[in-house]
Amino acid sequence: MTLTGVAGVGKTRLALRVAEDVRRAFPDGVWLVELAALADPGLLVHTVAGALGLPDQAVSPTERLAEYLADKRLLLVLDNCEHLLDACAGLVGALLAAAPELRVLATSRQALRVDGEHVFGVPAMSVPNLDGQWVPADLRSSEAVTLFTERAAAGLPGFRLTEQNELEVATICRRLEGIPLAIELAAVRLQSLSLQQILDRLDNCFMLLTTGSRAALPRQRTLRAMMDWSFELCSAEERTLWARLSVFSGGFDLEAAEEVCSGDGIPREEVLHLVAGLVDKSILTREQHGNRARYRLLETIRQYGRDRLAESGQEKVLRRRHRDYVRALAEQAYADWFSPRQVTWASRMRVEHPNVRAALEFCLSEPGEARAGQRIAASLRSFWIGSGLLTEGRHWLDRALRLDTAPTPERARALWVCSFLDLLLADPEPALRRLAECGPLARKLGDVGSAAYTELWTGYAALHRGDASGLDAMAEALTQLRAAGDEYGTWISLLMMSLGACALGDDRALGWGEEALRVCERHEAKFFGFHSLWMTGLERWRRGECRNATALAGEALRLKRSVNDPWGIAHCLAVLAFAAGDEGQHRRAARLLGAAHAAWRLAGSGRGLWGVHAFDDQCVAGTREVLGEAAFDAAYREGAGFTLEEAIGYALGDKTGDARAAHRPDDARSLLTRREREVADLIARGLSNRQIAETLVIAQRTAESHVEHILAKLGFTSRAQIAAWHTGVTDEAAWPGRDSYSEP
The missing domain is CATH 3.40.50.300 (P-loop containing nucleotide triphosphate hydrolases)
Known part of the structure; x- marks a missing residue:
C-alpha cells in the first residue's frame, strides 16, 4: 500500500x-x-x-x-x-x-x-463551507478547525473556539485548504499574531508559515521548505509547467494547459506527459467534471508556482496568454449560446468562472488592457444573466468602461450590454446614460447591431417611464435585428415587446411571446425558451387563463431547476403566485410571493423586470386583504425563508420540497451569529466597513470578514442585498403592501 x-x-x-x-x-x-x-x-x-x-x-x-x-x-x-x-x-x-x-x-x-x-x-482535512448557508455548529465537525484549535491551545493556553473568533478560524482553515502542516504552522503564529493578523498575511503564506516543530525534519519545518522539496523532485520541464499553470484560477483542462502553457521550451505535444507527471507527484489534483477531466493546484501550491513564475520574468506574458484563452472562450460562448449547445456552455462557463474573474482582474489592473476586459465581459452577457450574476456582470463592465473611454466597437457593445443589465436590475437611470452615448457611437462606427440594440433598450427604458411609444422603438429594433440575421436579437426583442405589451394591456403580447418561443424551439435554445415560457404564462394569466399560466410557468421552472439562476426563477415563482391568488389559494400565493421576492433580492435585482411590478403589487394587496395582516406576513416570511431549491420544490408540489420547507426556520437570521446580525444591522443603516469597525470596536479587516461571511451565508453578492434582506425581515414597514413597498 x-x-x-x-x-x-x-x-x-x-x-x-x-x-x-x-x-x-x-x-x-x-x-x-x-x-x-x-x-x-x-x-x-x-x-x-x-x-x-x-x-x-x-x-x-x-x-x-x-x-x-x-x-x-x-x-x-x-x-x-x-x-x-x-x-x-x-x-x-x-x-x-x-x-x-x-x-x-x-x-x-x-x-x-x-x-x-x-x-x-491522502485527502486534505475537511474545511468549513463558507460558500453557502451554514451554521456555527458545522465548525465542530471540521477536521481542519479541530486541528487548528488544538495546536493553538497548545501554544497559547486558554485559546478556544468562540462565536467571536470562529469566522477568522474558519477562514484561515479554508484559505489553507485543510493542509495539516500549513494549519499547524498558522496556529503556531498565534503566539505572536492575532487571528486577524494571520488572515491579513495569508496572501504571502510562505513568509508567514515559517516556524515549525524542531523535532520535524528540516524540510518539514516550513511550508516553503516543503514546497522547495517538491519542486526539486520535478524535472526542469515539470517545474516550468508548474509555474505557468499558476495563472489558472480554480482549475483547467488539458486543452487550456496546452493553449496557455506550451511554447518557450515546452512543446505542445509534451504538455500531456508533463501534466501526468505532476499528477503522479501530487502537485496537480485531478477532478472529473461531466465527461471532462480537469486539474487543479491547491492554493498554497499555486502561490508557490506564482512566486516561481514571477522569478522567471514571465508572469505578465503568461497572464496575457491566460487572458487571451479566456477571451477566446467567452467569444466562442457568445457566438454559440443561442443554440442546442447553450446547456453545455452554461455548465462550462460556471466551471470556468474563477478563470473569468482572474482574466478580468488582470485586464482591469494592468494598464492598457481594459479594452480586452470590455470584450470579455460583454461576450459573457448570456452567462451573467443565465447564472443569476447580473450584479457581477455589471460590476466588471462598469469598471472596464470607466478605464477605457476610446470610441471603439468594444466600447459600443459593452455600453449596450451594461445598459441591458441595468434594466434587468430595474435601474433605468444609468442605462439611459449609457444608451445616450452608445447610439451616436454605434452609428459613427457603422455598427448596425449595437445601434439596433441601443434602440431596443431605449424603447424598453421608455416603458419604465410610462411612455407607451417605447413599443414602437422596440418594434423598429426588431426589424433591424431580423434584417441582420441576428436570431438572438430577434428573440430578445419579441420577448421584451411581449412583456411591455402585457404590462400595457395590449393583446399583441401573446402573439409576440409565442413567436419568441418558436424562435427558441427552432434553435433548440433551451434556457432562452425558459424565459419565453414564463412570459407567455404571464400573458395567459392576465387573460384569466390561470391553469394555462400555471402549466407554462411550471414547465419553465423545471427547465431551470438544475441552474442556479435566482433572477429567472423568481419570475416563474411570481407568475405562479399570481395564478394561485386568482384561484383562491391565498396562503400559497403569499408563500410564493415571499420566495419570489427573496430570489430577486438574492440576484440583486430588487423586484425583477419592469412590467411585472404592477402585477406583483396587485397580488400582494389582494392576498393581504383576504388573509389579513398577520396571516399574510407569516406565510410571506415562510416563503422568504425557503432556499431556492425548497422554493422550486414547493412551487412544483414536490413532497420533498414541501417537507424541507415545512421544517425551515422562519427566516435566514438563524444562519448568522450574533456579531454578524449586528454587522447586518449596521450595513442596513448605511455604515461603511470602517464605520462598522469603529462602532463595534473591531479591526476594519474583521468587519470586512464579517461582511464577506454574511454574503456567503445568505448567498448574496452585494451590501445592498444585505440591507434589503435585513430591512425585509426586521422592519414591519417594509413588508409588501405597506407604504414603503411601492416602487418610487
Whole structure:
C-alpha cells in the first residue's frame, strides 16, 4: 500500500497511525525506515537492513535481506520514497516476491508502480463551507478547525473556539485548504499574531508559515521548505509547467494547459506527459467534471508556482496568454449560446468562472488592457444573466468602461450590454446614460447591431417611464435585428415587446411571446425558451387563463431547476403566485410571493423586470386583504425563508420540497451569529466597513470578514442585498403592501 498526497497533507502521520493500529497482526513487528535524509539510492538496501537490525554482510545485501524476510510476518513502513522511486520500486518488488507474508506500507508523493500495489491518495482535512448557508455548529465537525484549535491551545493556553473568533478560524482553515502542516504552522503564529493578523498575511503564506516543530525534519519545518522539496523532485520541464499553470484560477483542462502553457521550451505535444507527471507527484489534483477531466493546484501550491513564475520574468506574458484563452472562450460562448449547445456552455462557463474573474482582474489592473476586459465581459452577457450574476456582470463592465473611454466597437457593445443589465436590475437611470452615448457611437462606427440594440433598450427604458411609444422603438429594433440575421436579437426583442405589451394591456403580447418561443424551439435554445415560457404564462394569466399560466410557468421552472439562476426563477415563482391568488389559494400565493421576492433580492435585482411590478403589487394587496395582516406576513416570511431549491420544490408540489420547507426556520437570521446580525444591522443603516469597525470596536479587516461571511451565508453578492434582506425581515414597514413597498 502506498499513501500518496501533496506536501504537508499528513502521509507520514497517517502511516504511523496505521502501523500502530495493526501492529498486533504482525508477530515479527512493525519496522519504520525513514528515507527523507537518504540521498544515494545505492544505500537504500543498507538503510532498510540497518533499520531491521541486520549486520553488514559481504554477500549481496538485497539477497541477504530477502532471505531474512522470507519467513517473517512483518510490516515494513518506508517513509518518504518520492526521491528514490526507482530504487524503492525495485527493492519492494524483490522483497515481496521472496517473502509472501511481508507487507509494505510506503509514503510518497508518487506511486511506486509495483505489481500488486494499492494506492491511497491522502485527502486534505475537511474545511468549513463558507460558500453557502451554514451554521456555527458545522465548525465542530471540521477536521481542519479541530486541528487548528488544538495546536493553538497548545501554544497559547486558554485559546478556544468562540462565536467571536470562529469566522477568522474558519477562514484561515479554508484559505489553507485543510493542509495539516500549513494549519499547524498558522496556529503556531498565534503566539505572536492575532487571528486577524494571520488572515491579513495569508496572501504571502510562505513568509508567514515559517516556524515549525524542531523535532520535524528540516524540510518539514516550513511550508516553503516543503514546497522547495517538491519542486526539486520535478524535472526542469515539470517545474516550468508548474509555474505557468499558476495563472489558472480554480482549475483547467488539458486543452487550456496546452493553449496557455506550451511554447518557450515546452512543446505542445509534451504538455500531456508533463501534466501526468505532476499528477503522479501530487502537485496537480485531478477532478472529473461531466465527461471532462480537469486539474487543479491547491492554493498554497499555486502561490508557490506564482512566486516561481514571477522569478522567471514571465508572469505578465503568461497572464496575457491566460487572458487571451479566456477571451477566446467567452467569444466562442457568445457566438454559440443561442443554440442546442447553450446547456453545455452554461455548465462550462460556471466551471470556468474563477478563470473569468482572474482574466478580468488582470485586464482591469494592468494598464492598457481594459479594452480586452470590455470584450470579455460583454461576450459573457448570456452567462451573467443565465447564472443569476447580473450584479457581477455589471460590476466588471462598469469598471472596464470607466478605464477605457476610446470610441471603439468594444466600447459600443459593452455600453449596450451594461445598459441591458441595468434594466434587468430595474435601474433605468444609468442605462439611459449609457444608451445616450452608445447610439451616436454605434452609428459613427457603422455598427448596425449595437445601434439596433441601443434602440431596443431605449424603447424598453421608455416603458419604465410610462411612455407607451417605447413599443414602437422596440418594434423598429426588431426589424433591424431580423434584417441582420441576428436570431438572438430577434428573440430578445419579441420577448421584451411581449412583456411591455402585457404590462400595457395590449393583446399583441401573446402573439409576440409565442413567436419568441418558436424562435427558441427552432434553435433548440433551451434556457432562452425558459424565459419565453414564463412570459407567455404571464400573458395567459392576465387573460384569466390561470391553469394555462400555471402549466407554462411550471414547465419553465423545471427547465431551470438544475441552474442556479435566482433572477429567472423568481419570475416563474411570481407568475405562479399570481395564478394561485386568482384561484383562491391565498396562503400559497403569499408563500410564493415571499420566495419570489427573496430570489430577486438574492440576484440583486430588487423586484425583477419592469412590467411585472404592477402585477406583483396587485397580488400582494389582494392576498393581504383576504388573509389579513398577520396571516399574510407569516406565510410571506415562510416563503422568504425557503432556499431556492425548497422554493422550486414547493412551487412544483414536490413532497420533498414541501417537507424541507415545512421544517425551515422562519427566516435566514438563524444562519448568522450574533456579531454578524449586528454587522447586518449596521450595513442596513448605511455604515461603511470602517464605520462598522469603529462602532463595534473591531479591526476594519474583521468587519470586512464579517461582511464577506454574511454574503456567503445568505448567498448574496452585494451590501445592498444585505440591507434589503435585513430591512425585509426586521422592519414591519417594509413588508409588501405597506407604504414603503411601492416602487418610487
